[in-house]
Amino acid sequence: MGPVRSELMWQAVVDAVEIAGSGDPLDVLDLGGGTGGDAVRLAQLGHRVTVVDPSPDALASLHRRGVEAGLARPVRAVQGDTNDLLDHVEPASFDLVVCHGVLEHVDDPGFALSTVGTVLRPGGHVSVVVAGRNAAVAARALAGDFVTARTLLGRTADTWDVRSMGPRRFVLDELEGLLAAGGFRPLAANGLRVFADLVPSAIVDTEPGARDALYALERLVRTSPEFSGLSAGLQSIAHLDSEEAPPNPGGNSATL
Numbered sequence: 001m002g003p004v005r006s007e008l009m010w011q012a013v014v015d016a017v018e019i020a021g022s023g024d025p026l027d028v029l030d031l032g033g034g035t036g037g038d039a040v041r042l043a044q045l046g047h048r049v050t051v052v053d054p055s056p057d058a059l060a061s062l063h064r065r066g067v068e069a070g071l072a073r074p075v076r077a078v079q080g081d082t083n084d085l086l087d088h089v090e091p092a093s094f095d096l097v098v099c100h101g102v103l104e105h106v107d108d109p110g111f112a113l114s115t116v117g118t119v120l121r122p123g124g125h126v127s128v129v130v131a132g133r134n135a136a137v138a139a140r141a142l143a144g145d146f147v148t149a150r151t152l153l154g155r156t157a158d159t160w161d162v163r164s165m166g167p168r169r170f171v172l173d174e175l176e177g178l179l180a181a182g183g184f185r186p187l188a189a190n191g192l193r194v195f196a197d198l199v200p201s202a203i204v205d206t207e208p209g210a211r212d213a214l215y216a217l218e219r220l221v222r223t224s225p226e227f228s229g230l231s232a233g234l235q236s237i238a239h240l241d242s243e244e245a246p247p248n249p250g251g252n253s254a255t256l
């Protein structure tokens with residue numbers, strides 16, 4: 001097993017694939033897929049993967065990673081973002097959209113999720129991972145920065161200005177509210193990295209068995225609301241409600 005943090009993030013992708021599919025290869029869009037760590041592993045499992053990301057450097061790394069992995073079917077890599085997604089991919093063409101670590105950075109997360117709804121096939125799934133606000137409050141307080149902890153506590157995702165405040169942070173209710181407004185029904189919620197970002201790496205890297213034990217502990221508490229509310233990453237896996245057409249992404253986005 002690699003570093004616990006990255007293994008937990010990969011396992012979140014695996015969890016989403018298990019919920020979204022029946023074992024057959026899926027058409028997967030990794031939106032904001034970055035350097036392609038997840039995308040290449042998904043392609044190695046036989047899925048047909050597209051990455052859309054605005055960073056040319058990240059896409060170049062993805063290309064190198066795919067070549068090194070000797071993929072039978074390369075990942076399709078497209079430079080784009082949540083705003084121009086429909087210029088690059090067909091509507092209703094994916095079974096699963098993975099959107100991990102992206103809504104923290106976009107101007108309008110509601111708009112982004114509405115757009116995701118348009119590229120999913122009816123009944124398709126989305127897996128969203130966002131940074132948890134409570135974890136940031138706890139981390140600042142534990143570091144003795146009580147003023148910043150209190151400031152963060154008073155913020156909400158919908159009033160968060162990413163330009164002046166840095167990456168947006170969420171609580172689960174906010175994320176699930178955005179998903180519902182985008183036409184999704186949340187199916188599963190997981191807390192990712194409840195302890196992994198807090199425990200000193202000296203312990204994890206040097207104590208025999210610590211890495212496996214931490215991984216097992218994280219997997220155990222991820223569905224417990226008491227613990228997952230404090231996790232550094234919040235995952236929601238949701239289903240596109242095919243009874244309801246998703247809202248027009250060009251229209252007004254949802255507010256929380």
Ligand SMILES: C[S@@+](CC[C@H](N)C(=O)[O-])C[C@H]1O[C@@H](n2cnc3c(N)ncnc32)[C@H](O)[C@@H]1O
Nearest residue numbers: 032033034053054055081082100101102105106
């Ligand atoms: C923190 S990285 C996450 C990468 C990857 N999804 C992961 O989980 O490891 C955020 C990624 O989002 C991309 N990004 C930023 N703004 C975006 C947008 N508006 N639409 C799509 N991707 C965006 C960045 O280029 C970067 O690759």
